[in-house]
Amino acid sequence: MPCTVRIASPLRSYTAGAGTVTARGRTLAEVLGSLEERCPGIRFRMIDEQDRIRPHLRLFVNSSEARELTAKVADGDTVHVVCALSGG
């Protein structure tokens, strides 16, 4: 199922500068897998080798924060990739 993924600026080197891309999947894991196929390397910068979301990154499906990659994604949803960092 197609959904929209909004890409945070630190990751746009993987999307040729695009702030929004289309991906497919019924879970966040599948959406990120689809995204990785289109943009190789992007997943590991967001998700570690134990399938955990990295500490300074937050993922939302529409307006709900997803803390696990098992989160459901429906046709037409928007996945937001948000970077959260403080300090200099």
Add this chain to the structure above:
Amino acid sequence: MADTLWIGTRKGLFSLRSDRARRRWKLGGPQLLGHIIHHVVQDSREPRVLLLAVRTGHLGPTVMRSVDRGRSWCEAAAPPAFRKAGAGAEARAVQRVFWLSAGHRSESGTWYAGSSPAGLFRSTDGGERWEPVAGFNDHPMRPQWAAQATPDGEFLHSILIDPRDPQHLYIAISIGGVFESTDAGANWTPLNEGCAADFLPDPAVPFGHDPHCVVQHPLMPDRLYQQNHCGIYRLDRPGRRWQRIGKAMPRKVGDVGFPIVLHPTDPDRVWVLPMDGRTVWPRTSIDGRPAVYLTADAGESWRRLDRGLPRSQAWFTVLRQAMCTDRHSRPGVYFGTTAGELWASTNGGESWRCIVRHLPEIYSVTHAA
């Protein structure tokens, strides 16, 4: 021969290119602005190739590769990562790729990477795809060897490949100690006898030490030097007991520091840059007066080299990857500071001048031919 220095900083990658006399230096960069660059290493077997250990504040760690002497960079297809943990097993994730070493000259394309938390990784295709070295990462003693994490996690660094034997490796873990493998990383044994660990209740432990930097002379591979949290040491193999050569340093200066660098052709000459390890460990220049110390006799004696360096109120730190030499017969010595300055000597440390200011905090300075 023109020289290039690659400077990895907390905010990006810079380069300095010299004229033939090493008098004028031209600053290049930043490249990868905003990226945290822990290490930059040229492939001595194929000088057009360089590898970067890189991450950003938000994103996970990775390795980048250049095949055009640093003009452009591409990310590794499979960066260093621990294997997926099974049920009930410790689920480790690489937080930073901290160290890179090119492999043996007979193994074109082989590289090693060290990480935090302590992990060892190998690539056999020039840094494109990385695999965990199971002999260390899954060693039954690894949880004990790397058990005393510093606040940023323990670091695996100083990956040394014996130039006579690609199977013979050394690694260092801060905190954990020095370890040796004679079978290309399949098995490891601690190599810390004689090193102090005065922060532990039992100073005679076989591991748990804090080596800050270990170097092996390419022309005398049985000669190792170590700048440790607890002193400066030398080990001549096949011996197994480190000798504390830092005892010959002036008592008021002590022998604590991060970097230790080799003369390219004289195994008895080594430079260190002491930092303040008194009381609460400020880890700055001692009394605000930075100085490099040189031994020309393998640590029997040391000489202060501070001509041209600030005489007072200079409170920087020089990290373990942030000091290097070039390959001239009278070698240049270079160090980068946490205050973003690059200091250079083209006469073996006898006199110094600041060749760049106002860079971000410097993590790594390496020479490229």
